Amino acid sequence: MSGLRRSGLATVSLVLLFVFLGGRVSADPVSPGQEATQQLFLLVLVPAIGIGVFVMALVAYAVLKFRVRKGHTTGPLNPETHNRRLETAWTIIPAIILVIVGIAAFQTLITTDTIPQNPDVILQINAHQWYWNFNITYVRNGTWLNSTGQFSYENTTGAFTLKAGLLVKLVLRSFDVAHSFYLVDFDFKIDVIPGHTNTYWLQPLQPGDYVIRCAEFCGAPHWTMTASLHVVR
Numbered sequence: 079m080s081g082l083r084r085s086g087l088a089t090v091s092l093v094l095l096f097v098f099l100g101g102r103v104s105a106d107p108v109s110p111g112q113e114a115t116q117q118l119f120l121l122v123l124v125p126a127i128g129i130g131v132f133v134m135a136l137v138a139y140a141v142l143k144f145r146v147r148k149g150h151t152t153g154p155l156n157p158e159t160h161n162r163r164l165e166t167a168w169t170i171i172p173a174i175i176l177v178i179v180g181i182a183a184f185q186t187l188i189t190t191d192t193i194p195q196n197p198d199v200i201l202q203i204n205a206h207q208w209y210w211n212f213n214i215t216y217v218r219n220g221t222w223l224n225s226t227g228q229f230s231y232e233n234t235t236g237a238f239t240l241k242a243g244l245l246v247k248l249v250l251r252s253f254d255v256a257h258s259f260y261l262v263d264f265d266f267k268i269d270v271i272p273g274h275t276n277t278y279w280l281q282p283l284q285p286g287d288y289v290i291r292c293a294e295f296c297g298a299p300h301w302t303m304t305a306s307l308h309v310v311r
């Protein structure tokens with residue numbers, strides 16, 4: 079591939095990436111966890127692209143400036159091998175960047191991994207070959223009203239409904255092999271392991287229909303192991 083074609087391809091990829099990210103970021107967040115995760119992603123990605131472009135530009139500059147030319151077969155007689163100021167800078171600046179990313183990552187983890195003490199709903203997610211079963215217990219009265227009145231408990235397979243804004247504690251169990259509960263639009267994936275109960279949480283913010291998949295290969299019909307989450311006002 080020629081250099082021109084390669085740089086054209088890189089430019090197109092970058093533009094597509096920004097269009098994709100722009101579309102993702104301008105959309106309203108579907109959960110606090112998703113919002114925190116995307117903010118961290120962008121906090122890392124945007125400077126990483128800048129640093130990547132800067133480093134590539136330095137490499138291109140060095141390659142062009144110090145390329146072998148006609149009659150130029152030996153290196154400089156007195157090459158500079160140390161530059162304390164430069165070496166200090168390229169040690170301290172990345173260290174500062176890593177500390178900032180580390181702090182931001184821990185803040186994101188506090189948001190995504192702190193399970194609410196007083197959830198509105200406890201949702202038991204039961205994974206079976208090859209379907210999802212849901213036990214929904216409404217912990218607080220008055221959080222859900224349908225036309226006939228108030229539910230306190232529901233058991234469904236393949237789909238469940240939640241009201242937007244409810245704090246949901248998740249209790250995930252597998253009854254056979256390893257599965258993984260993947261709520262695609264929420265950027266949310268958690269393993270469901272036999273013999274071990276995983277707990278997590280989510281808070282759906284936007285009404286809509288969301289696809290659930292199994293993200294761990296769990297047998298030949300693994301691909302059929304889907305379900306849906308309906309979020310209503």
Ligand SMILES: [Cu+2]
Nearest residue numbers: 257292296303
């Ligand atoms: Cu599965």
